[in-house]
Amino acid sequence: MSSYKLYYFDGRGRGETARMLxxxxxxxxxxxxxxxxxWKELKPKTPLGQIPVLEVDGKQLPQSRAIEGYLAREFGLYGSNSLEAARIxxxxxxxxxxxxxxxQLTFYEKDEEKKKAELAKYYVEEAPRRMGGLTRLFEMYGGGEEGFFVGNKMSLADIFFFAMTEYFDENELKKYPKMEALHNRVATNSRIATHMKNRPTPTF
Incomplete structure (x- = not known):
């Protein structure tokens, strides 16, 4: 069995989906x-001078998307065929x-008043269109009201959605019932729930 080391900052960000996988x-x-x-010591030893980096039996793999795709395939979380993988x-x-x-606003906007105003604008002007698109994909590809994004089995799509929407205002999420229900469905998965309970308090 392979041995794994995941290098990332002490926060969620681009590392949390891999941890959940x-x-x-x-x-x-x-x-x-x-x-x-x-980090100063590690940075020049990484392939791209950035993290996350996954070590698989001592061999380095950079880039969060590549890491997540690799792990999802290894753990049977990337669909049952090529079409399902493409849908994911x-x-x-x-x-x-x-x-x-x-x-972007959460991590990089330092002016708190501007951040608040821009987030409010986003939730009115952009989020409905984006969430509407996700809801349509769920309806097209998913397993019904109690299913997941692709069929009746949790996949990378659901885990990534859950990890990323930790940064989505929970009151705004309530405006999209199917997406809120999916978020809650992932949260109640026993292994996700255990991970959430035991993970260190994130710095971001």
């Missing part, structure tokens, strides 16, 4: 949380589009 896959890994001087990719990209603006 390990949890759902029931696979042990070393969660290396990097900060301060440790479509959902993944749509979630990325949904969350690009709020994540």
């Amino acid at each position: 390990f949890a759902v896959g029931g696979c042990e890994f070393e969660d290396v949380r990097v900060s301060g001087d440790k 990719d479509a959902v993944y990209d749509t979630v990325g589009e949904l969350m690009a603006r709020p994540i």
